[in-house]
Amino acid sequence: MSKTPDQEIISLILNEATANKGFRLLVSQYQEQLYWQVRKIVIVHDDADDVLQNVFIKIFKGVKNFKGDSKLSTWMFRIAYNESMTFLTKKGKTLQISSQELQDHLTEKLEADVYFTSDEIELALKKALAQLPDRQREVFNFRYYDDLKFKDIATILDLSEGAVKSTYHIAAKKVEQFIKVN
Amino acid sequence: MKNNNQHTQAGFKVPEGYFDSLTDRVLENTQKDEIVEHAGFSVPKDYFSTLEDRILKEVQEDEKEVKVVTLQTSKNNTWLYPLLAMAAVFIGFVTINSLFSKDEVTFADLNDQELRDYIVDVNFLQDEESVEILYADNSILNDTEIEQEFTDNELLDYLMEDTTLDQIIRE
Numbered sequence: 001m002s003k004t005p006d007q008e009i010i011s012l013i014l015n016e017a018t019a020n021k022g023f024r025l026l027v028s029q030y031q032e033q034l035y036w037q038v039r040k041i042v043i044v045h046d047d048a049d050d051v052l053q054n055v056f057i058k059i060f061k062g063v064k065n066f067k068g069d070s071k072l073s074t075w076m077f078r079i080a081y082n083e084s085m086t087f088l089t090k091k092g093k094t095l096q097i098s099s100q101e102l103q104d105h106l107t108e109k110l111e112a113d114v115y116f117t118s119d120e121i122e123l124a125l126k127k128a129l130a131q132l133p134d135r136q137r138e139v140f141n142f143r144y145y146d147d148l149k150f151k152d153i154a155t156i157l158d159l160s161e162g163a164v165k166s167t168y169h170i171a172a173k174k175v176e177q178f179i180k181v182n
Numbered sequence: 183m184k185n186n187n188q189h190t191q192a193g194f195k196v197p198e199g200y201f202d203s204l205t206d207r208v209l210e211n212t213q214k215d216e217i218v219e220h221a222g223f224s225v226p227k228d229y230f231s232t233l234e235d236r237i238l239k240e241v242q243e244d245e246k247e248v249k250v251v252t253l254q255t256s257k258n259n260t261w262l263y264p265l266l267a268m269a270a271v272f273i274g275f276v277t278i279n280s281l282f283s284k285d286e287v288t289f290a291d292l293n294d295q296e297l298r299d300y301i302v303d304v305n306f307l308q309d310e311e312s313v314e315i316l317y318a319d320n321s322i323l324n325d326t327e328i329e330q331e332f333t334d335n336e337l338l339d340y341l342m343e344d345t346t347l348d349q350i351i352r353e
Contacts, residue, residue: 023238023241024234024238027233027234027237027238028234031230031233031234031237032230035225035230035233036220036221036223039220039221039223040221040223045223045225045226052233052237053236053237053240056237056240056241057240057241057244060241060244060245115223115224115225115226116222116223116224117222117223117224119222122221122222123222125222126222141221145220145221166338169338
């Protein structure tokens with residue numbers, strides 16, 4: 001399926017007569033990418049589905065004011081990241097556990113999750129990622145799974161490119177050590 | 183198209199434009215198969231094929247919910263005004279009372295353990311802004327003389343060996 005350029009999508013959305021068509025295009029073009037990004041953070045499918053709905057509501061409300069300072073995808077990834085983290089914070093508070101305990105809890109449940117592969121390596125990797133601080137885990141996910149450039153990750157997480165690079169190297173080293181030991 | 187002609191000559195026919203859209207459809211299906219699993223995660227069957235409609239429905243419902251409804255100014259609601267006046271007096275009383283109240287919570291009221299728990303819970307030192315605030319009037323870097331020069335690689339090795347960014351900052 002051919003990809004519609006972002007600028008064309010935005011032009012369609014900004015025109016009242018074509019806004020619906022533009023938004024439909026935007027959803028169909030980015031729904032899967034955004035879903036997987038959210039899913040990697042919140043882990044559970046049902047939670048990812050809820051968060052994704054909110055992400056698109058935020059995108060729909062904000063896209064008319066999108067100034068084009070960054071790529072459209074980067075801007076949407078940032079919304080998805082913020083929504084996912086807000087969701088996890090709320091979930092942690094509801095369960096009255098810390099961020100680290102929540103990650104351990106989610107990873108434990110993964111083994112019984114029908115929507116998770118039975119691949120041992122993937123499970124080991126998820127367990128290793130659960131041990132990382134939030135920021136390191138996010139940088140690792142963006143780089144390792146989504147293959148995003150350091151520059152784009154820096155924009156999404158509002159960090160400097162240098163900080164992203166060093167965070168990724170530290171995270172990768174820790175993951176490697178965790179998998180070796182366990 | 184050459185392919186179409188060949189098949190027609192052999193007695194077979196394909197719908198008009200079949201080969202024009204075939205590549206796109208094949209690629210689309212291939213991508214769908216690949217994307218059903220990502221980083222070990224999978225989704226329920228047909229999840230993505232219905233997702234678009236569900237999202238658009240959700241967005242439209244959200245739009246309807248925020249529409250402003252004008253207040254009713256019916257004469258039947260005259261009983262409402264005394265109640266509103268009483269509510270206004272009550273709010274005014276509470277506001278004035280709180281202005282002169284000396285029960286203000288200050289930084290000094292927090293005990294050390296509460297502060298420590300907060301910093302641990304919110305991962306305070308991961309946030310660059312917080313670090314800037316914390317070290318805003320700290321001249322530790324200016325007062326420190328670095329006697330030994332080290333290379334970028336040595337620094338990177340040191341950072342990798344250390345457990346967390348938090349610890350480095352705390353040191």
